[in-house]
Amino acid sequence: MKYLLILCLIIIIILASKIIAMRMSIKELRKDYEERAKLRSNTLLTVSSRDKEVRLLAKAMNNTLEKLRDSYNRYELGDREIKSVITNISHDLRTPLTAISGYLELAERKEKSPELEKYLDVIKGRTEHMKKLTEELFEYSIITGGEINEEKQDVNVNKVLEDCIMNYYPALKKRGITPIIEITDEKIIRNLYPTYVERIMNNLISNAIKYSDGDFDITLTDDGRLRVANTSEELSTVDVNKLFDRFFTVQNARKNSTGLGLSIVKIFAERMDCSVDASYTDGKIIIEIGF
Template sequence: MLWLLLLCVALIILVFVLLIKIILLRRAVDEIRTGFQERLEQDTNTMIAVSSGDRRIRRLAAEINVQLRLLRKERRRLQNGDLEIREAVMNISHDLRTPLTAVCGYLDLLKREEKSEAAKRYLKAIENRTEALKQLMEELFRYSFTTSAPDGENEEVDLNRVLEESISAYYASLKGAGIEPEIAMPEKKIWRRLDKRALSRIFENIIGNAIKYSDGDLNITLSENGEIVFSNSASSLDEIQTGKLFDRFYTVESARKSTGLGLSIAKALTEQMGGEITAKYHDGRIFIRVLFAP
């Protein structure tokens, strides 16, 4: 009987030791998981540290740290490359402004001269292309500046009021396009801590997009959870085209005067402020959803 008692005691001790080992391993795994998540979200040179003395756990942490160093190096390389591209675009856009302005000036002078009908047609075509190029250069400059500039100063912003102001700013253009917007907002003020100027730019770019593609309607809904939905019928679009609307420089045939940067800028600004923006196409309508969570 004594040996049976000793065996039971040994088994209890073994189980107790194993439980402690499992608890320590789980704690070490949680440390690695938390540390990995924190280092993905922060730009820091601090590596993952674990309290466990288990050599396999410590080896796992060391290998993850190696991959984190490589990931951080690659991220910085991409960020520096992206910054260089933006600065180059800004410089090119700025350098092209002067000769383009001169071209526009000479075109104005040429319009005053006697011309044949054919020359008038050619001049009109040149003016149209020059104006499109001028608009593209301006949008390139704005896009590069917007996406490379540091975040603006955030403040408590009334979503209702900013949305109303944006709609009012485009009301004449909406009327000119035969669009009478239908607006639904709660009486309760929806407050978020955001950059007011950036938020106005987002709303205005989305409304401008609706003017380009709408078949003559626009519904705007603001919900109490901070979600804003812009929807309109758009027979010129389809599901594939809608999925590309946030791509830089993407346009469709029905929007020849568009540079394809409006919604791309809206997406960049929304994400800079921690929001979400999506677009989907359903039953002949396009839905652009913007959400700023509390």
């Protein structure tokens, strides 16, 4: 009986030691895997354990790592190629569009019939639209490449917002929209990229006008929070969650948009560590930027 107890104790100690060793090996494997998954490295997992199952687990994890790296490399290469194609196409389109605009200006100076004038107005409108789309595509390909071509500086957010609103007054008037504007008297000075701030505001206002059912509210609070709101029955909660996605458009605005406006807003805001929020309540879309 005594020998049996000693034998059982030895077996228990051996099994406990084996379990502890396996736990340590699995822990080591997990940490190694987490590190390898973060790094762009071709090194694979190593394991010190002699246990067959642990070594098979390490082999399976290495196979998964290799597949993940291959997929990531293909994605990164494809992403770079797409950006390059967009940049080249948009750049190539700028030259003929500029030439078309020049010839249209010359044509407008000539005597023409009412019918021809109507045709020229249509051509001019479509040309301007193409120029805008081309500029957006070109800009998007550049900004997603990670390039920042200016230094941060103190920006008067109030002043930039006021200027942007003034620039869009003709578009607001054309849509018959009377904006409700509330801009704090407190000067909001932030260390930001001036071009980014201006583009964020332009895109937000342009987007609001595009989707609005006839109203437009814009507010800048004392704590530097910009709030743009407008009624839009065409949008839903699902749509709002997708508005910042690349190339997303809703049906009624698709013909006038690349779907890049709010995507660019998000990219620029995040590069300046500014918060971006969107919500949809009682038929009204509200987008907020925290400067």
